[in-house]
Amino acid sequence: DSGVTQTPKHLITATGQRVTLRCSPRSGDLSVYWYQQSLDQGLQFLIQYYNGEERAKGNILERFSAQQFPDLHSELNLSSLELGDSALYFCASSSRLAGTDTQYFGPGTRLTVL
Amino acid sequence: AQSVTQLGSHVSVSEGALVLLRCNYSSSVPPYLFWYVQYPNQGLQLLLKYTSAATLVKGINGFEAEFKKSETSFHLTKPSAHMSDAAEYFCAVSDRGDDKIIFGKGTRLHILP
Numbered sequence: 001d002s003g004v005t006q007t008p009k010h011l012i013t014a015t016g017q018r019v020t021l022r023c024s025p026r027s028g029d030l031s032v033y034w035y036q037q038s039l040d041q042g043l044q045f046l047i048q049y050y051n052g053e054e055r056a057k058g059n060i061l062e063r064f065s066a067q068q069f070p071d072l073h074s075e076l077n078l079s080s081l082e083l084g085d086s087a088l089y090f091c092a093s094s095s096r097l098a099g100t101d102t103q104y105f106g107p108g109t110r111l112t113v114l
Numbered sequence: 115a116q117s118v119t120q121l122g123s124h125v126s127v128s129e130g131a132l133v134l135l136r137c138n139y140s141s142s143v144p145p146y147l148f149w150y151v152q153y154p155n156q157g158l159q160l161l162l163k164y165t166s167a168a169t170l171v172k173g174i175n176g177f178e179a180e181f182k183k184s185e186t187s188f189h190l191t192k193p194s195a196h197m198s199d200a201a202e203y204f205c206a207v208s209d210r211g212d213d214k215i216i217f218g219k220g221t222r223l224h225i226l227p
Contacts, residue, residue, distance in 0.1 A: 042219040043204060056214045090157055105157030
């Protein structure tokens with residue numbers, strides 16, 4: 001158990017809908033990262049927040065957004081969902097910034113868009 | 115921009131044999147390098163990381179990796195494979211001072227009895 005929790009574990013929804021994925025980092029970790037894992041794209045970095053502020057952006061679509069709240073939990077919002085958004089979404093946390101800091105991954109949320 | 119190439123999307127080795135998973139990186143500045151493992155239906159777990167101390171890095175579960183700047187490589191090895199090593203392995207790179215990690219496409223390791 002990494003100490004990072006993600007809810008829900010599974011999510012099934014229809015095209016055009018909007019969903020919210022939630023992540024609680026390890027106690028004391030200030031950084032939260034979001035990743036998308038799919039068969040064709042592999043593991044893609046989406047976005048990072050550090051202590052409530054956006055810190056780095058990767059291959060995140062405009063239909064996707066995220067935020068980190070004062071209690072440090074984070075939410076990833078996916079809207080106007082398409083079939084291709086079906087994937088595993090991972091959250092990771094670290095105590096400070098990337099580089100030397102180890103990222104601890106949650107168990108993931110499996111999103112299925114029908 | 116940094117990138118990672120993992121040679122071989124699938125590797126099969128016999129139980130007790132040497133495990134060698136290959137990773138080459140591209141980075142314009144001295145990198146941090148990582149190996150992560152993903153067991154079925156789980157998130158990723160850090161095996162080991164290189165941050166410019168010793169070039170030979172020892173990780174968990176008997177794995178180690180050697181940073182070779184001249185070859186821009188960071189291959190992962192384990193002297194004797196166990197059935198429990200069957201998983202997907204990801205090599206990753208982060209430029210110093212950068213906040214994001216770039217992952218390779220992964221190598222699925224199969225252990226043959």
